[in-house]
Amino acid sequence: MAEQLRTEAGGVSPDDFRRAGHALVDILAEFFEGIEGMPVTPNPDAATVRALLPQGSLPDRSRDVPQLLEETARTLIRNSLHNGHPRFWAYITSSANPAGVLADMIASAMNPNSALWSLAPVSTEMELQAIRWIAELIGYPPDCGGILVSGGNMANFVCMLAARRAKAPWPIHETGPHDGPKLVAYVSAEAHTWVDKASDLFGLGSRQVRWIEVDEARRMRPDRLREAVAADRATGRLPFMVVGTAGTVATGAVDPLDALADVCETEDLWYHIDGAYGAFAAALPDAPAEMRAFHRADSVAVDPHKWLYAPLEAGCALVKRVADLERAFSHKPSYLDVDGSETDNLVMFVERGPQNSRGFRALKVWLGLQSFGREGIVRLISEDIALSRHMADRLRAHPNIEVTSQNLSIATFRYVPDDVDAAQDSAYLNRLNELILERLQASGAAFPSQARIGDSFVLRCCIVNFRTTAKDVEALPGLVAELGEQAHKDLLTQVANDQ
Ligand SMILES: *Cc1c(COP(=O)(O)O)cnc(C)c1O
Secondary structure, eight states: EEEEHTTTTOOOOOOHHHHHHHHHHHHHHHHHHHHHGSSSSSOOHHHHHHHHHHSSSOOOOOOOOOHHHHHHHHHHOOOOOOTTSSBBBBBBBOOOOHHHHHHHHHHHHHHTTSSSSSGHHHHHHHHHHHHHHHHHHHTTTTTEEEEEESSHHHHHHEEEEEHHHHHHHHHHHHHHHTTSEEEEEETTTTOHHHHHHHHHTTOOOOOGEEOOOTTTTTTBBBHHHHHHHHHHHTOOEEEEEOOOOOOOSSOOOOOHHHHHHHHHHHHTTTTEEEEETTGGGGGGGOOOOOGGGGGOOOEEOOHHHTTTOOOSOOOOEEEEEEHHOOOOOOOOGGGGTEEETHHTTTTOOGGTOOOOOOOTTTHHHHHHHHHHHHHHOOOOOOHHHHHHHHHHHHTTSSEEEEEEEETTTTTEEEETTTOOOOTTOOOHHHHHHHHHHHHHHHHHSBBEEEEETEEEEEEEEEOOTTTHHHHHHHHHHHHHHHHHHHHHHHHHHHHHHHO
16 A cells, blocks of 8 residues: 555556546636526635535545545635635635646646756746846846746735845944944835834834825825935935835825835935835836836836736745845855856856745746646737726716725725715714725625725725626626615614614
8 A cells, every 4th residue: 555655656556637627627627617697606604614624633644646535626616705706806816727727737747846946947948938027028138137926915925125235334244234224215105014014024124114194095105215315414314225115005106216215216225115015007008107127126026916817826025136135145155056057157046035945936937827828818808908097087976976996907996975074073983984894705606805095994896807798897886886775774773773
């Protein structure tokens, strides 16, 4: 029996593998074909989900793998929240490109360790090519350094570490962050929460992050940035990095990327752009003018698992000068000194990022890029943006819906009943819209998420979804209004009962 486990690759015979694989592909193809007719989520409670799983300790006996796979796939399809559903518009979570789904299967089968060139010759070169293609798409120098990581957070972390190493005038990697003046980073008040984690991880402390005021379009104010930098210099701190955002998570706002580059140039600061969501919109012929400024940044974070539709997880860090990236991550212990990378110009990704062993996430990105081609990418992103504008127009046309923003493919809005004064009853409106969102998500009919704009709680739809059509978008105002009317009645009754 031990013999069989060894020869049959972990307990699955070649024949079982073939049979199970074919069956699984059929199940998944059927799932993709039918996804539109399913609820976005069956909205299961935790007890229901837990009851679906095997109870108790790990069974002693092995299970028939083809049967286990089929059961598992069906359980997942019936009980999951489907972010590939045409009416899933929450956060910034895209539908998965089917080519990427299959790519993941090849990637696991090859299972290269993409840390060293010698262990992963093809995957390393594919990753380098994917990085060059991504850089080209967004107008960044294709000879930059780069690495694929798990997502936008990690991509931003990688860039911040490169910035810290490049800008600290002392050997910070040896003596730590406290062997000099306090390093200060500048981000907009609308920046993503990765900044909190990074300031802790890299020893800045959250008090050394300046969240710079935004204008009425929620873009960082360069004048306020200059003032903050001057104030920090005056108190002996060391400004080192500015983060511009190309597409904020809440409303899709794009910071004045050119003006921020000017500040960084005159102040000698590392310029990083967080384009996790929005950067790929730079590939559009009619891209917002600000999107033409990526080439001015020292580093950029982009997320192939957002607008390139790679299945989770795939983020990408780009650093203009390869040496800056390698200085932050190359430690060259003797046991890794096997590739002769300097002589043969072979890249070892272990020297370009925080991970040691690394999987083949490059394949789904490399294949995905080709499955669309540049034209396909441009078309899909343009359509997402057009659909979001269409959504905002349709929402605006409803007398009880107020559209609060529309940028890139994100629209935010709230329901305002006739008898509620938006200025006077903002607390009530927040409660009402929270309830509408809760009920809309639970209904499975559509799945927006939320944002805060000033003091207002608003619903938020981000279309990073190649399955969404005009018909889906046009259904939204009716759903919101219907749930809104009922929620308003229920809340008023509740308020009356509470008094
Ligand atoms: C999504 C996003 C992030 C975080 O990316 P993950 O892939 O979720 O880790 C960071 N910044 C911005 C602007 C984003 O949109």
